[in-house]
Amino acid sequence: MDFSILMPSILNGITTGALYALVALGLTLIYGVLHIINFAHGALLMLALYGVYYLNRLFGLDPYWSLLIVPPAMFVLGYALQRFVIARASHGRDENILLVTLGLAIVIENLALFFFRSDTQVVNTPYAFDVVEVMGAFLPYPKVVAFFAALATATALWALMTRTDLGRAIRALAKERKGARLVGIDVEHIFAVSFGIGVGVLGIAACLLMPSYYVSPQVGNGFVLIAFTIVVLGGMGSFAGALIGGIVIGVVEAVGGLMLGESLGQIGIFLIFILILLFRPQGIMGHQA
Amino acid sequence: MTRLWVLLTVFGAIFCAPFLISSEFWLNAVLMMLYAALLGQSWNILGGYGGQFSFGHALFFGVGAYTVAVLQVQFGLNPWIGMALGGGLSAMVATVVGWLSFRYGLRGAYFALVTLAFAEVFRIVANSVGLTGAGEGILIRLDRQPAMMQFEDLSSYFWLLWAITLGCFLAAWRLENSRFGARLVAVRDNEDAASAIGVNVLRVKLQAIALSGFFMGLAGVFYAQKFLYLDAGLAFGPTVSVEALLVPIIGGMGTLFGPLLGAAALHAVAEVAREVIGGRPGLDMAIYGAILVGMMLFLPRGLARIGRGSARRIVGREVTGGRGNA
Numbered sequence: 001m002d003f004s005i006l007m008p009s010i011l012n013g014i015t016t017g018a019l020y021a022l023v024a025l026g027l028t029l030i031y032g033v034l035h036i037i038n039f040a041h042g043a044l045l046m047l048a049l050y051g052v053y054y055l056n057r058l059f060g061l062d063p064y065w066s067l068l069i070v071p072p073a074m075f076v077l078g079y080a081l082q083r084f085v086i087a088r089a090s091h092g093r094d095e096n097i098l099l100v101t102l103g104l105a106i107v108i109e110n111l112a113l114f115f116f117r118s119d120t121q122v123v124n125t126p127y128a129f130d131v132v133e134v135m136g137a138f139l140p141y142p143k144v145v146a147f148f149a150a151l152a153t154a155t156a157l158w159a160l161m162t163r164t165d166l167g168r169a170i171r172a173l174a175k176e177r178k179g180a181r182l183v184g185i186d187v188e189h190i191f192a193v194s195f196g197i198g199v200g201v202l203g204i205a206a207c208l209l210m211p212s213y214y215v216s217p218q219v220g221n222g223f224v225l226i227a228f229t230i231v232v233l234g235g236m237g238s239f240a241g242a243l244i245g246g247i248v249i250g251v252v253e254a255v256g257g258l259m260l261g262e263s264l265g266q267i268g269i270f271l272i273f274i275l276i277l278l279f280r281p282q283g284i285m286g287h288q289a
Numbered sequence: 290m291t292r293l294w295v296l297l298t299v300f301g302a303i304f305c306a307p308f309l310i311s312s313e314f315w316l317n318a319v320l321m322m323l324y325a326a327l328l329g330q331s332w333n334i335l336g337g338y339g340g341q342f343s344f345g346h347a348l349f350f351g352v353g354a355y356t357v358a359v360l361q362v363q364f365g366l367n368p369w370i371g372m373a374l375g376g377g378l379s380a381m382v383a384t385v386v387g388w389l390s391f392r393y394g395l396r397g398a399y400f401a402l403v404t405l406a407f408a409e410v411f412r413i414v415a416n417s418v419g420l421t422g423a424g425e426g427i428l429i430r431l432d433r434q435p436a437m438m439q440f441e442d443l444s445s446y447f448w449l450l451w452a453i454t455l456g457c458f459l460a461a462w463r464l465e466n467s468r469f470g471a472r473l474v475a476v477r478d479n480e481d482a483a484s485a486i487g488v489n490v491l492r493v494k495l496q497a498i499a500l501s502g503f504f505m506g507l508a509g510v511f512y513a514q515k516f517l518y519l520d521a522g523l524a525f526g527p528t529v530s531v532e533a534l535l536v537p538i539i540g541g542m543g544t545l546f547g548p549l550l551g552a553a554a555l556h557a558v559a560e561v562a563r564e565v566i567g568g569r570p571g572l573d574m575a576i577y578g579a580i581l582v583g584m585m586l587f588l589p590r591g592l593a594r595i596g597r598g599s600a601r602r603i604v605g606r607e608v609t610g611g612r613g614n615a
Contacts, residue, residue: 037398037401037402039344085582085586088586089582089585089586089589091585091589093589094397094398095342095397096585096589098342098397098398098401099342099534099538099581099585100581100582100585100586102344102531102578102581103578103579103580103581103582103585104578104582105578106531106574106575106577106578106581107575107578107579107582108578109571109574109578110571110572110573110574110575110578111571111575112571113570113571113574113575114569114570114571114572114575118570217571221527225405225406225409228402232402266413267410267413267414270406270409270410270413271410273402273403273406274389274403274406274407274410277390277393277395277399277402277403277406278389278390278393278395278403279393
């Protein structure tokens, strides 16, 4: 294959992958701490995207300024969902958590369909079509911003987890629930905070995604399996893994799309997903006997 | 044996529905309920009795539906033969997916994810390949004669579905009264303990997924012949997967009558909601999702286990060997 086509495609894949990684960061945090597979992740991303869209449409707010509003709002939503719905529905069984997050995903997605209709919406920004030249390839400006923002977010999450009391409490909880309670950690609160942070990161992802993407009620579906793939690929609960995994997936999709065409290109992602689940289960199933 | 008689009585009553219900609308409502019960019982065989939660049961449904449609449209094969092939092929696909997943010890959420991913792969392929009509879907030629499994009247469709569904429920009844069923429940309740007393865990799971896939495939065949049109989203999309798991969860997982109860409750609620709010897109599914969340919050064990009287013992007897924290 001609290198001059391949290289821009790879670079494009890296920037797309960074966006995927941003979506996956929240998922990996939630998984790492709560051992919850959050099926509602894609639907919550869609909700955040609509938040960014309506802030722009109603108040003329630039998607990047939405960073001040949407992530905190998503944090509150995530906190409330975990504390008042997911935790209460679990009744101590993992299957129930799986089902309740699936139920939430269905509700959110279809209410969006009901209220927002299935039309695809975009936000127009003056910089949407600006490009940055990198190694001979022209990359969209919003994607370059998103790439660096993904790095910054991953670093911030890492710092939060390793350098703060909150991070220590979260990690303690992830390792030993009873012990954490015994030393005075408010388990339910910290669980909800972790879930809130994971969902809040989705808010960041939405603000960075919106200038180069679109929103529709189904938009989350495309992301949710990709995010799961990244989390599994990078090792459940690892931020660096999610970042690298995201970039790998982005490149696979871009190059796969180049070689197989748009509609079949995505198949590579799911095949990777299935293969990893099948052949590297030890990395993802820490508690298996 | 009483439970078998209850089952046969209930199905006997359902059989008479076309004689008793003159309105096409209401007969269709009962038909859709029966169809949901079939999806639900198929899922229940693997998910309820076997404890393996599939989020991608549409995979087997779609394989059955596309088998009968493609063989008929592209190769002129009679749909009755296509039906047998569709069920068989679904069971085979289920066995392969099951072998890949269970062989490597996938459980719980990972099994759910992998089934979802398989369904997605099939959806993308069916959406791109010429054989399945790609994005345009596949249209079965209208030819209303019983030999082509197409009927003039709704009643005949109803009885065809009735027969398939009865078969599925009888299989579930057999499951409850056989050594295979006992092994399956043992695997669900405590896999390690089951393995320790000599149950071949992989084999039991494979038999369950094959049986589940077989009936799901037949449901797909029925869908294709009833509506005479398929596309990738209808066949492999999430709607069917969700309905299949929702029905037994509402009715009561791992119970014989749970799927019937769940199907009736689900369709009653959906029907009422449609009357009250009107039929905007998204509403049905939003209600399904809300029911799922509500069930998890307030009735995580399903309708069949609400009461404590004798009705519960007949309708909702749970096949269990003492629930561990599996």
